[in-house]
Each structure stands twice: as structure tokens, then as C-alpha cells.
Amino acid sequence: MQTTEINGFLIDNFNQYNLETGKKQGICPLCSHTRKPKNQKAKCASYDWERGLGTCHNCNTSFQLHTYQRKGASEKEYVRPVDKVEDYNITGDPEQKVVKWFKTRGISAQTLIDLQVGEGPEYMPQTGKTENTIKFNYFMGDQLINVKYRDGRKNFKLYKGAEKVFYNINSIVGYEYCIITEGEMDVLALHEAGIPNAISVPNGATLNSNNLDYLDNCIDYFEDKEKVILAVDSDEAGQALQAELVRRLGAEVCYLASFDDCKDANEYLIKYGKEKLSERITQARPVPLENVTTFKDIEDEVTDFVRNGFKKGYQVGLENFDNIFSTYTGQFITVTGIPSSGKSDFVDQMVVGYNRNYGWKTAFASPENAPTYLHAHKLMRKTWEGMPTSEDIHGDKWNNVSSHVNDNYFFIDMERYTLESVLRKGAELVKR
Structure with a gap:
């Protein structure tokens, strides 16, 4: 009996290469036709029909037996x-x-x-x-x-x-691990090196935005992954993308590949060849454990500090405030003040500023701002940079601003708030 799905993926074509169904060994669809005539029928590949994967022992490449919806x-x-x-x-x-x-x-x-x-x-x-x-x-x-x-x-x-979706996303179905790169050329390079389960972000990395809408659109493809190897560029933008992918996918499954003196996988392939590129991927190291730091983990930051001194953090776009305050991700910030002094309103302004400058999305657990529609209206005004009127409803600017608020701000609304329930809901939102 043929399997109809694997890890929740419905099989479209059970035998995409027209191999001998049910057999555990046979020819390789990738290399057998290129071998000498006397070896073209040699059973150089193993088939695992339940997992949907084949492995060739001649060209050392794995391949998908099925296609998926x-x-x-x-x-x-x-x-x-x-x-x-x-x-x-x-x-x-x-x-x-x-x-x-x-x-x-x-x-x-x-x-x-x-x-x-x-x-x-x-x-x-x-x-x-x-x-x-x-x-x-x-x-x-x-x-x-x-x-x-x-x-x-x-x-x-x-x-x-x-x-927007990942490039080559079909290739990771059935595998327990995958590789994420920063460009299509890197996916081609890894495929060339015998690593077919590699994907790429669609639009590279930028310093001022971590809007990974393509990850939201493909999140189901990562549910069964025990390891996700991040093989992004070594520049500052690439490292920012790496940090955000670790945050979204979870440090416990992420591994980091580096390319020494090369910027990316394709450059490494050109300089050192297929075998060495494959080794770089197999040598990927786990993301450093939380709360445990070695000098090697922070050597780049130490070097940058010696060269350039303290680096400015993220800013909200208010000049006088930015001159005295900037922040980094991973911080816990407490805003205090006397009652009714505008603390919550100013935090909203900070959030809108971070969103405008860096594309950050925010989830609010703010029972004091009930009912929620009034809080949403506050954020709409700040995004609008003015007060929308009834005449503006359903106009172009209204539609653009309301769509932006809908896509970037989320309101955790519970009958009973606990720290655990709010953090749990926040973790769900991070993955989405």
C-alpha cells in the first residue's frame, strides 16, 4: 500500500523518477545515466519509500522519491x-x-x-x-x-x-534537517555539492528590517525539522538575518555554518570546490547555549569594540530622545513615572518608531488600554501622524494605515492574565 502523506505533506507524485516501486535498491536518477554503459544498471542507490528519500552511494547525493502538494x-x-x-x-x-x-x-x-x-x-x-x-x-x-x-x-x-516564500522550499520535505542561505546562487552551489535540501530567503538581508513574511508563509515546512543550518553571508546584514532566524525558529534547532575567508557558499565553492563546501555544512556548530558565553562566541564584538568603541543601539526616531537613549534586542526595559503622566502613550510612540525604522512587529498585553479598539486607534493615529476623521474612512490612506496596523501590531486579549500565559502567547506570535 502506497503512503499518501509524509509529516502532514500530501504526496502529489509518489514516484517522480519512475523507479522500481517497493524496491529498496536500484539505479540513481541523478547519476546512473552518466556512468559507463556497463555500470548504468548498477544498483548504486538505496530507496526509503516511507520517508520519501533516496541515497546514492556513487555520487553521494540524496534525492526525493515523491513530489508534494x-x-x-x-x-x-x-x-x-x-x-x-x-x-x-x-x-x-x-x-x-x-x-x-x-x-x-x-x-x-x-x-x-x-x-x-x-x-x-x-x-x-x-x-x-x-x-x-x-x-x-x-x-x-x-x-x-x-x-x-x-x-x-x-x-x-x-x-x-x-x-514571498523560500526559494527551493519543496526540497526540504522529508528531511530531518535543512540549510537556509541568503541567495539563490548559494542554493545552486550547495545542490552542486550534493546537498539538495537547501533553501534561500527571497530578498537577501537588510540591516533595517527583519520582516520575515516569507517565513510566516512557509512555517509549516519547519515543524518536523530537528536541525536548521544557517549558512548566510558573513557581512553585518547577514548576521542580523541569522540572529532573527535563530529567534524565530528557536536556538535549540539552529546550527551555524561559516565560510572562513569567503562571503558565502557560492564564493566558497569557486575557491575550494564541492567537497570542501560540503564539509563546511557538516561542520556547522550549534548556536551557543543560552547564558553560557566563551571568548570565541564574542570575539567579533570584542574586536569591533576595540576598533570603534560603543555602538549606538536601536532608536525610535525622536532626535532629543535618541540623543540620550538607544536599546538593543534582548533587553528588558522598565518605564516608570507618576500616574497619568503618559507612560503607556510614550511606549506606544517608541513601538511605532521602532516599526517605522526597523520593521519590528509588536504584541501588546495591556489590559489598562481596554477596550482594544481604543488602543488600536491610538496606534493608528501615531502611524497616520494625525487624527483621522469620519470623512477619511475607507479612503486610500485609511486603508493603507489600517492594513499596516493589522499586519504589525497584535493585542493579547485574555479574561485572566498570567505571566506564563502571556509569554506562551508571545512565543506563538514570534513563530508566526
Whole structure:
């Protein structure tokens, strides 16, 4: 009897490579056809049909036996790309200019075919004209969800209005672990090194925003992961992304990969090769234990302090206040004052400032601000930077501000508040 689902993922195609169903050993769909004729029928791969994974002992690569339907539906309506993937897919012709370019980056034509990378014309706003672009296709199940375009000048854009999800998200189904990178080229590099279960954030890392809406849209894919290896860039923005992913996914499952003198996985592949890149991933170290610090854990911060002194923390955007106060994540801040002096109102202003400057979302457990709609109105006024009137209702600005408040501020509303129940609800919101 065939399995119909694995870890909650409904199977779409039970045998995507047309292998001998039920057999525990057989040919490898990835390398057998490339071997010498006398070895092409050799049983070099093991099949685990219950887990949906195969492992080749010749090319040392794992592969998915099944394809899966998307898990979890989006609550929002998004635009779907109209691109016909088959019209733009790279064929692997070694004389193709784009294939030659990828070869200089250590990426083979087979990897481009495996991940359905495309090429074709697209209007790029950065140049103001149609350019020939590389097309990174984002799938969930068998649906094309988004497309990222890259032109020859290294300009990027995502398909306008499309849902943001991880690149190559289908690849992690069935695996107990996965690797998160900061770019599609790094996913291709890891695939080239025999690590297929790698995904990428869709829009890189930025210092001033930790809005991981793509993680919200894919959170179900991480429910069964015992290990998540973070292989992001070594620059400041990449490290900020790493810290936020650790916070959202949980330090207990996160491991950190580093690339020594290279910025990312693709650069490491070019410089040191497939085998060494694979070793960097297997050598990923656990996130340091909470409340236990070694000098190695903080050596970068010590070096930065010696060079630059104290670094300014996060600021709310009020000049006089920012001159005397800034904060860091992980702090517990107490605001005190005499009754009715505006403490809660000022905290709301701080929250709106952090949201405006860094994209931070906030959950409130604030029974003193009941009823909740009055608290929401306060935040709306601060975001509006004025007082909305009845004439503004359902106008463009009203719709934009109300949508922003809905997406960025959350109100914990309980009949009976306890510290444990509030923290538990906060933990749920962090994961979402």
C-alpha cells in the first residue's frame, strides 16, 4: 500500500523518477545515466519509500522519491506569475551564453535543469528597459508562486504582487534537517555539492528590517525539522538575518555554518570546490547555549569594540530622545513615572518608531488600554501622524494605515492574565 502523506505533506507524485516501486535498491536518477554503459544498471542507490528519500552511494547525493502538494494555504490573495516555465527553462546546451556564465560560478548545467532555472527577457526598472534575465522560479508543490529576475548588471526584482516564500522550499520535505542561505546562487552551489535540501530567503538581508513574511508563509515546512543550518553571508546584514532566524525558529534547532575567508557558499565553492563546501555544512556548530558565553562566541564584538568603541543601539526616531537613549534586542526595559503622566502613550510612540525604522512587529498585553479598539486607534493615529476623521474612512490612506496596523501590531486579549500565559502567547506570535 502506497503512503499518501509524509509529516502532514500530501504526496502529489509518489514516484517522480519512475523507479522500481517497493524496491529498496536500484539505479540513481541523478547519476546512473552518466556512468559507463556497463555500470548504468548498477544498483548504486538505496530507496526509503516511507520517508520519501533516496541515497546514492556513487555520487553521494540524496534525492526525493515523491513530489508534494503545498502545505498550509496563504490567508492573503496574491498575484500568480503568468510566466510559462517550460518556455524559458535553460536546456543545458554547453554553448548557451548563460550556461557558460554559470560554469564560471561553479554551477553545472545539470543543476540548472534540476532547479528549473530559466532565462528570458524582462523589463527591469533599474535600467528602464527590457533586459535578458536569469529567472529563478519559486515553487510550492507544483505551483509557481514567484519569480526572481536577475540581469547582467546584477539588478534584481521579484514578480510584482506575488507571495514571498523560500526559494527551493519543496526540497526540504522529508528531511530531518535543512540549510537556509541568503541567495539563490548559494542554493545552486550547495545542490552542486550534493546537498539538495537547501533553501534561500527571497530578498537577501537588510540591516533595517527583519520582516520575515516569507517565513510566516512557509512555517509549516519547519515543524518536523530537528536541525536548521544557517549558512548566510558573513557581512553585518547577514548576521542580523541569522540572529532573527535563530529567534524565530528557536536556538535549540539552529546550527551555524561559516565560510572562513569567503562571503558565502557560492564564493566558497569557486575557491575550494564541492567537497570542501560540503564539509563546511557538516561542520556547522550549534548556536551557543543560552547564558553560557566563551571568548570565541564574542570575539567579533570584542574586536569591533576595540576598533570603534560603543555602538549606538536601536532608536525610535525622536532626535532629543535618541540623543540620550538607544536599546538593543534582548533587553528588558522598565518605564516608570507618576500616574497619568503618559507612560503607556510614550511606549506606544517608541513601538511605532521602532516599526517605522526597523520593521519590528509588536504584541501588546495591556489590559489598562481596554477596550482594544481604543488602543488600536491610538496606534493608528501615531502611524497616520494625525487624527483621522469620519470623512477619511475607507479612503486610500485609511486603508493603507489600517492594513499596516493589522499586519504589525497584535493585542493579547485574555479574561485572566498570567505571566506564563502571556509569554506562551508571545512565543506563538514570534513563530508566526
